[in-house]
Amino acid sequence: MEYQAAAFTFVKKGIYDFARKVPNDLRDHDTSGRISFSLRTRKAVLARARAARASRQLDEHWRVLRMQDMDLPGKHMLRIGPQTPAAVPIGVSQPQAADEPALTLSEAVALYLRLKGNNRPATFHRAAERSCGYVIDACGDKDITAYTRADANAFRDSLIARELSGSSITRVFGTVRSVINFAAAEVGITLTNPFAGVYYDRKAGVEDREPLGPEDVRRVQEKCRVADDEARWLVALVSDTGMRLAEAAGLHLDDIKLEGPIPHVVVREHPWRRLKTSSSARVVPLVGMSLWAARRVVAARADDRFAFPRYNKGDTTNANSASAALNKWMKPYVPDRCTMHSFRHSMRDRLRAVECPSDIVDQIGGWQTEGVGHGYGKGYPLEVLAKWLAATV
Template sequence: MAYDILVPFSFKKNGIYYFERRVPKCLRKHYSTAKISYSLRTRSSTVAASRATKAAQQLDDYWYHLRIREVDLPGKHLLRLSHSANTASGGGASAVPAAPCVTLSEAVQVYLSLKGRGRPQTFQRAAERSCGYVIDVCGDKALTAYTKADANAFRDDLIQRGLTGSSITRVFGTVRAVVNFAASEAGIDFSNPFGRVYYDRTAGVEGRTSLPLDAVRCIQKQCRDADDDLRWLVALVSDTGMRLAEAAGVLKEDIRLDDPVPHVVIREHPWRRLKTASSTRKVPLVGEALWAARRVHECVRESEFAFPRYNKGGQTNANSASASLNKWLKACVQSKGTMHSFRHSLRDRLRAVECPADIVDQIGGWQTDGVGHAYGDGYPLDVLNRWLRAVADHQSKL
């Protein structure tokens, strides 16, 4: 029996991964054993990590339910209890309550049981948190019992909490999605009061900035000087315009250095979803991105991930990467910007060499407007490479 630190709550026996989790002492009375153990039915560490993480999450949710079942919690945040009970019982569409009686907490249960399958934990948390805010302010009512006055009171509470306009938009968007989906499943035909609520959508929102070229150069030089995995990640993003989560979640096999055009393949993985369908793409590696990719292949030996520190527990921890790298960026340059600013910068750098907009969109994984752009496979790698090389050449001449 061998333990694998890259696969949580598991051990390896005869090449097969097994899930193993000890039952907390306070919950032993509910079980006939002190340890839960079973085969994950795979020899792949990647698949095992995904399955083990999902199993551990389901246990954590259910154990949470057992712990709070007899506790009078403030805030009425009992949404996870409903979801856990449904998951534990294998509920699906049949778990939809009768139409007149669907409460908001039950709506969250329906939404997560049907739309939450295969989605990251952040998806569940967003639904629970956003609708939990509504329950705190307005109570856990039947969907048809909520009024426009409730929606306005909810908006006022979010403003008092100090949320920016963009954050309020996200919260309202989640609440609307939960209510609309559950109402549709239950056959309820009504006007959602959480739609078309007025608030200042620009309040507290700062426009995202593009790093100037001299700041990009300065950062790239410091990446070369430091020459560690964090700086390889920064350098990879700086000359590809990849989203940080996209770069942090790539496998070493996604970095194709032996091809005629060295490139990185950006595709969806169980541990890291992509933002949009157009995000699936291939991006040529030039300049500092090519240097970083080579350093990854030279130095990362014990993991299939290019950046293993951000891929533990079956999920890419892009938030951790963002926090640490943004902090480092602030200390590096005077210009205001974040890791996401590299995407803005690359678009400006491509504009500077008069790169066509649809090629820019394909490199960055942005959606290109127009029906015609959905036809075909897009531009070949050598064309994309030519424009990114033009960017590197233009930068070297300035």
């Protein structure tokens, strides 16, 4: 008995098969009008991952045939994984086997993104594809149970050869570990992840961000008041709130609350700008130059939903563009290695200087406070936060 199990798959005698019709305009390139072969698995989760991979391969192959001027792209982006002993050649019927391998790394990525990638930003997908693509480039697209510590060390050496900084290598290894651990758990495999605990210099190529001193902050704020334009309002808003640049650049006008006894800004997630962590959602009082900037923004943006439309012209807030432009503008007025993010470091120092309790500092900056007890209640009221922030101005 045959029946449809998932996109481009059906089950025959308990084994999943792949089948897809060849487009009419490409019939001359194929001996038949239908691509069909065994996926060599009885498990639905593996069949879906392998069918999705095969379908992407076919789409890319057909695109290449239509262009007639290029080979299949490199495997490093995982759009069309390379052929390996564990993969089935497209268009060749294979004997059905109930004893299949676990998952290749490219299949693990497809599974990971299908189950965890919903409603996640494009950067989440790119990070998984790029990081695991680096592994495939260095070690091949193996069964996830076949990778060894030697492979992990070779992978580390390849990242160092790419001149990635220690922090970037840490992020890449973290993503690879997450993909392998998730896929292994999903299909019921027990393994020791060889990409865990690999040694490398985590500080290599990493420069510490310097905080801005009080005089530097005041100098930049004065330049903002003189320029009095949208970009400088953004700088001023960040300078006395300690918000991340992306948080401030992605504000909706409704997030700025100037009415009432304590003006404040509401930092919350929007479709165009996600927050870094769950603790990043918070309310921050407006004092000093941040209050000046917020009033200027509201007065100028009565007919716009964004507080800073310059950086919200597409589907997502362009915080990178804001960072590049504002860091360049600030450079003559601040010490070396100081950037827009330095305001965030400075805010923590400014709150320390007035002996603000650390859990209040964490609430103002949206940092995670350690300890079970800190998860209870709603946190400090706005009046308390405003009192401590006002003391820093």
